[in-house]
Amino acid sequence: MDFRLPANCCMPICSDWSDICGDEFICKEQYFDLGPICLSSCQFNPSLYCDSLFFELGVRFPPSLEKAVASRRAEFLAGRYLAKQMLQKDGNDDLKDFEVIVGPDRCPVWPNGVLGSITHSQNIAACVMAQLPCADYYLGIDAEKILTLETCQEIESSIVTSDEMMYMKEVGFSDEVALTLIFSAKESVFKALYSFIGQYFGFEEANLVKVDREKQILYFSLSPFLSNKSGIKKILNCQFSIQGEMVMTLVFDKVNS
Known part of the structure; x- marks a missing residue:
């Protein structure tokens, strides 16, 4: 879009x-x-x-x-x-x-x-x-306060993979901003796709595969489970904005575009 x-x-x-x-x-x-x-x-x-x-x-x-x-x-x-x-x-x-x-x-x-x-x-x-x-x-939005380093260390393993954090650090994000953005983006993905799936699903079902910091877009691949249930066969884009201590993420597109 x-x-x-x-x-x-x-x-x-x-x-x-x-x-x-x-x-x-x-x-x-x-x-x-x-x-x-x-x-x-x-x-x-x-x-x-x-x-x-x-x-x-x-x-x-x-x-x-x-x-x-x-x-x-x-x-x-x-x-x-x-x-x-x-x-x-x-x-x-x-x-x-x-x-x-x-x-x-x-x-x-x-x-x-x-x-x-x-x-x-x-x-x-x-x-x-x-x-x-x-x-x-599909459409989903989420806003989060940037997590503290202590909170990041406590929850990182349940939200992101080492590869996902690597992609974020490669473009210069701190641990706190990186984890908060990924967490928020996956919340937006959940909100956008829940009506298609009809059941709760975990963060591991969407994986960050690319980051474009200039365009402020995170790119996610969906698991076979999500892809089959939603009908979305492509890489899913999540836009983001950072203002002070807050981040906002937005997922919106046509299922088959």
């Missing part, structure tokens, strides 16, 4: 809310029309969260959040708020009142004919959407 993930779509983590958001829960909303897809992102202030914000922002409070902590409720609200705003931007009366609920598998349920994906990390939320045949396209 001929588009690039905007460099400023991935906002840095906010450290001083008085300067950024004032007394607003949602702030610094951004909207990007990328041609085949649209992307929206925002910052939110978890310390200002209260349950009444769901009503104020026009988002239904789901039963699945009844026992959730406030920080989980805050990030859920920010993500669903962006999804609702994007559906309303479309101008389709059938979509403006649609509620992106939580499905039985805990994944967002989108309207027929709409592809979508939501992510949130720290005080950042983002949503990406496209009105395309869901059986013909």
Whole structure:
């Protein structure tokens, strides 16, 4: 697909809310029309969260959040708020009142004919959407705070192979950025392909085979299991953006292009 993930779509983590958001829960909303897809992102202030914000922002409070902590409720609200705003931007009366609920598998349920994906990390939320045949396209987005070196050492073996880390280091990424990018990219791959697979699958099912730092693209080969289930027989591209302590990754393409 001929588009690039905007460099400023991935906002840095906010450290001083008085300067950024004032007394607003949602702030610094951004909207990007990328041609085949649209992307929206925002910052939110978890310390200002209260349950009444769901009503104020026009988002239904789901039963699945009844026992959730406030920080989980805050990030859920920010993500669903962006999804609702994007559906309303479309101008389709059938979509403006649609509620992106939580499905039985805990994944967002989108309207027929709409592809979508939501992510949130720290005080950042983002949503990406496209009105395309869901059986013909795949779409996934993820944002992560760059992992600490200590965390990388603890989880590296469960996320990446030595070859994958080698590819990242060859183009100059530190261990922390390399592992975070691969982790985020594989999360985006999972979100993009889950509807085709219909079951959970591990990170080992997608393997990094090439890195283009200039174009900000990671290239993944899929295991025979994923390839056969999804119908995707090609190398899968994942775009990325790095801003401060945050990374964002995006997977989008046609199944057979």
